[in-house]
Amino acid sequence: MLKPVTLRGHLVCLEPMTVEHVHDLCAAASEDRSTYGYTNVPVGLDETRRYIESALKAHLEGSVLPFVVRHNGTGKIVGTTRFLDLEVFNLPQGTSNGAIPTDDNPPSVAEIGSTWYAASAQRTGVNTECKLLMLAHAFESWQTIRVTLKTDARNERSRSGIQRLGATFEGVRRAHIPASDGGIRDTAYYSIIAKEWPEVRKNLLQKQQRS
Incomplete structure (x- = not known):
């Protein structure tokens, strides 16, 4: 499996999620x-403890790499995010080989998701820097x-936030998975590919400077 890694920025630090974060993460979710x-x-x-335990179990299985988001200014945990759906391809064939990364x-491919922030961290520069750090790592x-x-x-x-990153809209997968509100949700898909990363990086750095 991938070893836990810390991603450090000017505004936030993405720390490997552990069970010790349960109280701080619960406090962030309680705003x-x-x-x-x-x-x-x-x-x-x-519920927060089960949430963390589930993420750590998935990490041991090789499918996710979960983080908590610490604000460098206040020292507080202000949310969480993770890499998920990690796949290794057989190249040049390009098919998934089932190997644990x-x-x-x-x-070879990854998803950034399961992201949420405390109300106090929303509409700040936190999400921009988190995405910049994670995309750069990927x-x-x-x-x-x-x-x-x-x-x-x-x-x-x-969706607006993802589009502002510079991601490309791929379409909507209908009746995809259970929704958080109890129904069945349609899922909007976006992606960034390697050749687009330099322009996306430039865009994110400009946003970071303005925030």
Whole structure:
């Protein structure tokens, strides 16, 4: 499996998620929850503990690399995000070989998701820097060829945020998975591929300077 890694920026630090983060992550999730209508965000200590344990189990299985987001200015945990759906391709054939990604055999493709922030961190520079750090790690350290981002098709706020990153809209997968509100959701898919990364990086750096 991929070893936990810390990604450091000017505004935030992405730390490997551990069970010790349960109280801080629960506190972050307990701020104003009005923006979480389409997002799976745990409620209370017990649910937050299960949320973390599930992420750590998936990491051991090789399918995710989860982080908590620490604000460098306040020192507080202000949210979480992760790499998921990690696949290694047989190149040049280009098919998934079922191998568990490792540092020596990194993922050919990845997704960034399961992202949520405390209300106090929303509409700040936190998300821009988180995406900049994660995309740089994917494309520059792993040499990943594609990063996927997806969200509930009804979540206009999330979709606008993904589009502002410079990701390309691929389409909507209908009746995809259970929704966080109890129904079945359509999922909007976006992606960034390796040749687009330099322009996306430039865009994110400009946004970072303005925030």
